[in-house]
Amino acid sequence: MTVATKVRPIIGLEIHVQLRTRTKLFCGCEVQTDAPPNSRVCGICLGHPGTLPVMNRVALESAALAGMALGCEIARFTKWDRKSYYYPDLPKNYQISQYDIPLAAGGTFEFDVDGSPREIRIRRAHLEEDAGKNIHDTPGCTLVDLNRTGTPLLEIVTEPDLASADDTYAFCVELQRLVRHLGVSEADMQKGHMRFEPNVNVAIEHNGREYRTPIAEVKNINSFKFVRQAISYEIERQVAVWEENNDYVIGKASNENRGWDADRGVTEFQRGKEAAHDYRYFPDPDLLPVQLSDETLGSIRAQLVERPVQRRRRFASEYGLSMKDAETIVEHRPTADLFDEVIKLGGPAEIAGKQFVNVWLKHANDRGVAVTELGVEAARIAELAKMTAEGTVNKTAANQLADAMLTRSNCPSALAKELGLVQVQDADATARWVDEAFAANQQAVSDARTNPKKMQAAIGFLRGQVMKLSGGKADPKLVGKLIEERLQQP
Ligand SMILES: [Zn+2]
Known part of the structure; x- marks a missing residue:
């Protein structure tokens, strides 16, 4: 048995993203996969003879927009091809796809892994229709639901530029953020809106030679977690098989399709990989080629928004937010838009960021909005x-104000006055509260002066008493300073 000395994983992906459209790609049936089985179907999506498909313009424009955001060149001329195969969930025996002229090609996509930038090349992205669903939950028979048939999918194919399961995981999550930010897909994993097919092999360096294991494509994974697990499993499996048998290399052993068994945490062999010619691709005679004018491309390009990865980086570098806070705010585009507006209106970035995450997002989460x-x-x-940054209100009062702002439409400065939350900057008044607190709490004062074990707790207690006497309006910084001074005095 040989033992691999150095292992370098080589990972690429095919991703199917369900585009958000009201109707299917080539007919007027509603996209509503959870409707009663086979209630959203017509002669076109079932491929009945004599019916003619018509392209959905929204799907095409969404796909082009996503392609642009992936840094791809958009084809000015593209067409539709039939990919032939027989399966019960595809009654017309071919799927309409794009073969040799994809809508988008040659892009790069940036993402971050634990704050370090990464890049992956996008080979192509094309539009195709989804198939139906085979349902195996009735013993002794398989049912077919064709509601999903003809739903628009964007198939994205990357170059094998990823080098670990963690990088792949981060890429998949970032891709979800992008399509959501663009509004081209709901990208709901539970509903199967994003399906991942990682292709994995490893380069093994041994005794000055490099061996490459055959490529395994793990089919149809609909969870980020499973993508990571399946890739980790494949890397280990392939190295182990190669260690048993050095002929387990590209050219000698064949590439294969595998499936992820989530219950057992393993991938399983499905079949040897078919070559493209097995599908007998040919241009669909029923559909016109697609030509995109400069004008159309320009109007699609005008919808491009800042990509979430760039936006996070900008929030961190320009606004000084932590990467974690930036990530939280940028997760949802309208939220990030609101934050940009807050800063534009003069909100001091650092405090606004903290309040956004610790106060506003918390209220939103509590309410499920x-x-x-x-x-x-x-x-x-x-x-x-701004009021918090300038010391008009302290942090506690700011939280109380935020509570009030949720139910009342007054501006916070008026509310602060009305609710008596304006911070008292008056040193004399604050000193009087300090005196009062010291007089009423002799034991704490003596602990703070002479008992090192209790000192911190006693000071904290005194500070609390002063804040209480002030009705929460004293400036905590000033209070701390005055208490310290007072403790130095006999
Ligand atoms: Zn239809």
């Missing part, structure tokens, strides 16, 4: 951050 649905406008969020 987005921050944008709290009924608190950017101007008021900005003003509260």
Whole structure:
């Protein structure tokens, strides 16, 4: 037995993303996969003779927009091809896809792994229709639901540029963020809106030679976690097989399709990989080729928004947010838009960021809505951050104000006055509260002065008493300073 000395995983992916359209790719049937079985079908999506498909323009434009965001060149001329295969969930025996002229090609996509930038090349992205669903949950028979037949999919094919399961995981998550940010897909994993097929092999360096194992394509994974697990499993499996048998290399052993068994945590052999010619691709005679004018391309390009990865980086570098806070805010585009507006309206970035994550997002999560649905406008969020930064209100009062802002539409400065939350910067008044607290709490004062074990707790207690006497309005910084001074005095 040989033992692999150095192993380098080589990973690429094919991803199917369900585009968000009202109707299917070539007919007027509604996209509603959870409707009663076979209730969203017509002669076109079933391929009945004599019916003619018509392309869905929204699907094409969404696909082109996603292609642009992936850094791809968009083809000005493209066409539709039939990919022939027989399967019960595809009653017309061919799938309409794009073969030799994909809508988009030659892109690069950036993402981050634990704050380090990564890049992956996008080979192509094309449009195709989905097949139906075979349902195996009735003993003794298989049922077919064709509601999904003809749903528009964007198939994205990457180059094998990824080198670990963790990098692949991060890429998949970032891709979900992108299509959601663009609004081209809901990208709901539970509903199967994103399906991943990682292709994995390993380069093994041994005794000055490099061996490459055959490529295994793991089919149809609909969870980020399973993508990571399947890839880790494949890397280990392939190295182990090669160690048993050095002929397990590209050219000598064949590439294969495998399936992920989530219960057992293993991939299983399905079949040897077919070559493209097995599908007998040929141009669909029923559909016109697609020509995209400069004008159309321009209007699609105008919908491009800042990509989430760039936006996170900008929030960190320009606004000084932590990567974690930036990630939280950028997760949802309207939320990130609102934050940009808050800053534009003069909200100090650092405090606004903290309040956004610790106060506003928390309220939103408690209510199960987005921050944008709290009924608190950017101007008021900005003003509260400003008041906190300038010391008009302290942190505790700011939280109370935020609570009040949720139910009332007044501006925070008016609310602060009305609720008596304006911070007292008056040193004399604060000193009087300190005196009062010291007089009433002799034991704590003596602990703070002479008992090293209890000192911190005693000071904290005194600070709390002063804040209480002030009705929460004292400036905690000033209070701390005055307590310290007072403790030095006899
Ligand atoms: Zn239809």
